[in-house]
Amino acid sequence: MAKPVSRRDFLARIGLIGCSLAASPLLTPVSFAAAPWDTRLVVIILRGGMDGLDVVQPYGDPAFKRLRGSLALGPEGGAYDLDGYFALHPGLAPLIPLWEAGQLSFAHAVSTPYRDKRSHFDGQDLLEAGTTSLAGVRDGWLNRMLQAVPGVTSQTAYAVGRSDMRLLQGEAEVANWSPDARLKLSPQAVRLLELVTETDPALHAALSEAQLLSQVQDDAPKRGKSGHVQIAEFAAARLSQGARIAAFSLNGWDTHSAQSRSIDAALKRLSETLLTLRGKMRGDTWRKTAVVAMTEFGRTARQNGTGGTDHGTGGLMILAGGAIKGGHVFGDWPGLGDGNLYQDRDLMPTGDVRAHAAWVMRGLTGLDRHVMESAVFPGLDMGTDPGLIL
Amino acid sequence: MLSWACYTANQGSKTVRNFDPELAEIRFGYGLSPLYDAPKNVARMLDGLTGPDDMQRAFPIEPFVKFRARMVEVQRQNAIRRKNRGTELAAAARKQRNVINQEARVAMFDWLGQTMLRRVHTQTALRERIVAFWADHFTARGKRGVIRRGTSPYIEDAIRPFITGRFDDLLQAAVMHPLMLDYLDQTRSMGPASFRALKRGPKKAAGLNENLAREVLELHTLGVDGPYTQEDVTQLAELFTGLSFDARNGFKFRKDFAEPGSETVLGVDYGEEATVKSVRAALRDLAAHPSTARHLASKLAVHFVSDTPDPALVDALEAAYVDHDGQLMAMYDVLLNHPSSWERSVSNFKLPIDFVSSALRALAIPKDAFADRDEKWIRRFFGAPLAHMGQTWERPIGPDGWDEDDVAWITPQGVAARVSWSMAVPVRMIEPLPDPRAFAELALGSFANEAVRFAASAAESRPEAIGVVLMSPAFQRR
Numbered sequence: 001m002a003k004p005v006s007r008r009d010f011l012a013r014i015g016l017i018g019c020s021l022a023a024s025p026l027l028t029p030v031s032f033a034a035a036p037w038d039t040r041l042v043v044i045i046l047r048g049g050m051d052g053l054d055v056v057q058p059y060g061d062p063a064f065k066r067l068r069g070s071l072a073l074g075p076e077g078g079a080y081d082l083d084g085y086f087a088l089h090p091g092l093a094p095l096i097p098l099w100e101a102g103q104l105s106f107a108h109a110v111s112t113p114y115r116d117k118r119s120h121f122d123g124q125d126l127l128e129a130g131t132t133s134l135a136g137v138r139d140g141w142l143n144r145m146l147q148a149v150p151g152v153t154s155q156t157a158y159a160v161g162r163s164d165m166r167l168l169q170g171e172a173e174v175a176n177w178s179p180d181a182r183l184k185l186s187p188q189a190v191r192l193l194e195l196v197t198e199t200d201p202a203l204h205a206a207l208s209e210a211q212l213l214s215q216v217q218d219d220a221p222k223r224g225k226s227g228h229v230q231i232a233e234f235a236a237a238r239l240s241q242g243a244r245i246a247a248f249s250l251n252g253w254d255t256h257s258a259q260s261r262s263i264d265a266a267l268k269r270l271s272e273t274l275l276t277l278r279g280k281m282r283g284d285t286w287r288k289t290a291v292v293a294m295t296e297f298g299r300t301a302r303q304n305g306t307g308g309t310d311h312g313t314g315g316l317m318i319l320a321g322g323a324i325k326g327g328h329v330f331g332d333w334p335g336l337g338d339g340n341l342y343q344d345r346d347l348m349p350t351g352d353v354r355a356h357a358a359w360v361m362r363g364l365t366g367l368d369r370h371v372m373e374s375a376v377f378p379g380l381d382m383g384t385d386p387g388l389i390l
Numbered sequence: 391m392l393s394w395a396c397y398t399a400n401q402g403s404k405t406v407r408n409f410d411p412e413l414a415e416i417r418f419g420y421g422l423s424p425l426y427d428a429p430k431n432v433a434r435m436l437d438g439l440t441g442p443d444d445m446q447r448a449f450p451i452e453p454f455v456k457f458r459a460r461m462v463e464v465q466r467q468n469a470i471r472r473k474n475r476g477t478e479l480a481a482a483a484r485k486q487r488n489v490i491n492q493e494a495r496v497a498m499f500d501w502l503g504q505t506m507l508r509r510v511h512t513q514t515a516l517r518e519r520i521v522a523f524w525a526d527h528f529t530a531r532g533k534r535g536v537i538r539r540g541t542s543p544y545i546e547d548a549i550r551p552f553i554t555g556r557f558d559d560l561l562q563a564a565v566m567h568p569l570m571l572d573y574l575d576q577t578r579s580m581g582p583a584s585f586r587a588l589k590r591g592p593k594k595a596a597g598l599n600e601n602l603a604r605e606v607l608e609l610h611t612l613g614v615d616g617p618y619t620q621e622d623v624t625q626l627a628e629l630f631t632g633l634s635f636d637a638r639n640g641f642k643f644r645k646d647f648a649e650p651g652s653e654t655v656l657g658v659d660y661g662e663e664a665t666v667k668s669v670r671a672a673l674r675d676l677a678a679h680p681s682t683a684r685h686l687a688s689k690l691a692v693h694f695v696s697d698t699p700d701p702a703l704v705d706a707l708e709a710a711y712v713d714h715d716g717q718l719m720a721m722y723d724v725l726l727n728h729p730s731s732w733e734r735s736v737s738n739f740k741l742p743i744d745f746v747s748s749a750l751r752a753l754a755i756p757k758d759a760f761a762d763r764d765e766k767w768i769r770r771f772f773g774a775p776l777a778h779m780g781q782t783w784e785r786p787i788g789p790d791g792w793d794e795d796d797v798a799w800i801t802p803q804g805v806a807a808r809v810s811w812s813m814a815v816p817v818r819m820i821e822p823l824p825d826p827r828a829f830a831e832l833a834l835g836s837f838a839n840e841a842v843r844f845a846a847s848a849a850e851s852r853p854e855a856i857g858v859v860l861m862s863p864a865f866q867r868r
Contacts, residue, residue: 047787117608118604119608121614121788121790162778163798176801178803186854188850192858196863200866206805207802210803256575305587308575310601
């Protein structure tokens with residue numbers, strides 16, 4: 001399918017034009033292969049604060065076992081030895097073939113500039129804003145990246161799922177859709193809805209986009225599939241056609257207690273998501289793809305009193321796809337010994353998660369460093385190229 | 391005891407000059423009803439908060455003290471299973487436990503119906519709105535097993551009886567409630583030097599869990615911009631050690647979990663003795679903190695009036711809280727007597743559950759509308775659609791509750807789900823559907839415009855016409 005459709009044609013077909021062309025905020029042409037680059041970027045926001053020290057365990061650090069107690073598995077406890085120093089949590093074992101194929105990497109001890117209050121909600125807002133403070137920021141960094149390149153259409157980037165993705169909010173048009181959303185309306189109902197919402201631009205725009213996207217979606221997801229698998233399938237389908245960017249969330253990382261159990265479900269969702277993306281992308285799309293998974297903060301270096309971990313600072317970023325340089329644990333490891341922890345409590349952040357994201361985007365799109373450091377992530381110093389992209 | 395009597399309205403029966411009965415229902419209630427008259431003035435609205443609780447009587451929801459019996463029964467069956475592993479007795483107990491879990495799930499959807507009916511048939515809709523506001527402020531849900539179904543019972547016990555008293559009492563009721571203690575991992579948090587921790591020895595991990603302490607400071611009291619540090623979080627977590635519950639008796643203070651020694655939170659030393667009294671003292675001080683006044687004032691104004699409320703309204707709410715020692719009625723009084731609360735430009739976008747509630751109210755579904763509906767039906771026409779709209783029933787994403795930001799809800803996928811529900815579900819609730827033109831006037835009152843009137847008459851079918859009216863901006867916003 002995927003025949004280019006202009007938005008104007010589309011609106012005319014469903015009868016929106018005529019009523020209120022001027023009021024319709026979405027008038028740019030829609031086509032499915034217009035972005036000026038051919039690589040694909042998937043950004044996954046891991047909400048709740050993923051415990052990077054559990055996911056990629058620094059078992060080679062002498063302090064690790066002492067701090068972590070029962071959570072410190074290491075290779076003896078079933079974690080997969082990545083490089084003789086770090087080991088992968090058994091919950092991500094399904095991803096070992098990706099690691100071996102050079103399509104999986106990690107960046108350790110990274111964080112946003114967010115410090116000390118350790119609030120999920122401000123932490124996530126700052127992660128998605130991509131700035132150093134939340135004051136006055138209304139858009140997200142991925143949207144600002146779209147604003148900086150020509151040829152972006154309303155379907156270059158997709159925010160997928162039921163919840164709002166702030167990192168894609170802003171001036172540049174993006175598509176928001178959930179694979180389980182449906183809208184089947186008679187032409188007359190469409191016209192009347194258009195008419196009654198004319199005075200409300202936001203509602204009107206959402207409705208027009210819903211009408212558009214419900215028709216673009218080619219096949220209904222099979223009933224009974226989990227939400228994250230549906231989302232990954234939907235993203236894979238869009239990215240295999242015209243879309244270049246997809247962003248969505250995975251929840252469930254706030255493991256305050258009984259973490260050895262509670263993190264498994266989240267890791268399972270993550271590995272199923274990545275494997276579904278790879279499995280469902282068509283042609284050589286996966287080869288051109290970089291997946292970046294990031295979280296609002298890491299968790300305390302010490303295991304807490306209830307077999308879990310509390311809110312911390314330095315965390316972990318996960319990179320996957322055919323376009324990334326696989327098989328590496330990137331980052332400047334600060335150590336966990338006495339005096340090395342942030343506030344004697346958290347993994348010391350030694351890298352800015354935004355710099356890594358910026359290098360990935362620069363590697364994928366060739367976007368100018370200056371644009372990254374001034375417009376996308378204002379005030380960021382990207383530092384030297386860690387070589388995340390092939 | 392906790393009543394209006396503690397607070398004397400400073401406005402008496404005088405009503406703010408631009409009071410508007412329609413807005414009273416739309417902005418401060420669940421919309422216009424063809425069955426019940428809108429309140430005539432502010433005094434009536436305030437009185438409605440403290441009068442007899444007719445809706446609680448007419449549409450009962452199991453209180454948590456009763457809900458606990460389900461938890462006790464699950465524990466009993468689990469004990470039988472453990473004692474008789476591998477036998478038929480264990481298999482029977484397992485089966486019985488599943489029955490209890492299933493019954494609780496059915497009950498949860500039954501309470502969804504009861505909550506809706508309260509909102510449809512109330513003549514004091516502000517009361518239901520304020521209960522929902524505080525239930526969201528103190529968002530909680532059970533984590534594992536049968537307690538996951540206990541949110542409505544929690545609201546019934548810990549929120550509803552306290553909405554007209556002092557914030558301090560509401561805070562204590564919510565924070566020390568079993569459901570909250572379970573949700574924010576408090577029950578297993580142990581002082582590192584507590585009797586229990588020392589008994590366990592260094593081999594077995596024992597210590598603090600700071601989840602509840604952090605959220606009390608960040609969400610329930612001071613707000614994230616409040617003057618607290620990580621050290622205050624840790625100290626409060628130490629002070630909270632011992633807060634616990636058991637299924638049979640409810641709240642309980644476990645002295646053996648409590649950290650000995652004194653804790654200092656925001657510069658106040660709460661003494662050597664590890665008792666529930668010092669926890670209450672700390673909560674009282676947090677409730678009385680100026681940052682809490684500011685935080686609550688801002689939340690109330692944003693929730694009820696606009697995402698960008700008149701700063702004078704926020705200031706007035708804050709002053710009411712401070713001047714009246716945290717009496718919530720004083721805040722409601724100010725809220726309802728402020729001119730900016732009555733401006734006719736509607737802006738707040740209804741959250742999905744409120745949208746659905748107000749649609750049912752406009753449709754005047756009868757009191758027995760859910761009587762012969764099974765769980766599957768309620769899930770299909772309410773549970774699943776609400777999830778698609780982005781607000782899964784009693785499954786908030788985090789302890790910060792649902793997003794107040796309108797932009798978060800006006801998404802294509804969320805709006806698509808609203809349209810689908812509006813056109814498909816009313817026809818299953820009401821037979822026959824009302825005349826769409828009359829319905830537009832009833833549902834929107836003087837907010838109806840020519841476009842809606844035309845659309846109501848021009849739709850191809852009655853369900854579509856009703857759906858279009860429900861999707862009009864005048865119905866979606868408040």
